[in-house]
Amino acid sequence: MEESLTLRKLRERFPASIIDTHSFRGDDTAVVKRVDVVDICRFLKESTDLSYNFLMDLTAVDYLQMGNSPQADRFEVVYHLYSIKYNHRVRIKAPLTEADPTIDSLTPLWAVANWLERECWDMFGIRFNGHPDLKRILLYEQFEGHPLRKDYPLTGRQPLIGPKN
């Protein structure tokens, strides 16, 4: 199948930072190196023939371990971009290691990244470099740990009042 315009352009422009790409039933995905994620998103947003001007979602996945080696990446930050002009979408994924779960913030590009990145920090403990105010958004400040990490206990309740049943 022919590669879509978006993936082809990404490959041409960032040959060294694209780890993998695939398309499934018209949904394009690019797995990229985390250091280049802001540049890639800026390119996708500002190229006139791509014009991905809307950050629809920003989230993360905890795989505990991708692959079998101890150095394997653990997290993947996932971005969903949409172009209102062309009505097309692309998914960008950036793997992170357990030892250093940090990635650059997208707040300079999209204001909405502010709250989405705070949620990601809250739930997965992923730090976003350059975020103006990286603090919990859903849970309370006293909460310890990040509940959507796979090694967080399912019923690890931390009540503010009342028993810990």
Place this chain on the structure above:
Amino acid sequence: MAIESALGESVVLTRTDKVLGWARKYSLFLYPFVTACCGMEYMATAASHYDIDRFGAGLPRFSPRQADVLFVVGTISHKQAPILKRVWEQMCEPKWVVAFGGCTCSGGPYDNYATVQGIDTIVPVDVYIPGCPPRPETVLDGIIKLQEKIQNQKQEL
């Protein structure tokens, strides 16, 4: 009975306890503490078709200081628990608490890090209404049970 008939049935004798219970059970002012999906079912019960007003509970108060039944409707998270406790503390005596729906009775479907496993760990509960969400008939049944409880309890003046 003798005195009543001697006075030509123009007076009714009763006990203060009974008359206070009768008045209180038919003038319930609910405080709907609505946090989740059960709220839709509360609204269905309160609207004209099921008409909660038949039970004297038709006027929700949105200040805990004016309410006497705390209706906890929906999932209570651990972040919300101190707020629920505070609302309950602000209500004047006599006051009652109804746990509306599975979430408030036991945590319902959510046995996870975020959800309080039953609001009775935080505030005392008088009536539990099970269901996810409970049907309006179940809610009305719960209100009738609460009325029986109010009628039969010792009335504090």
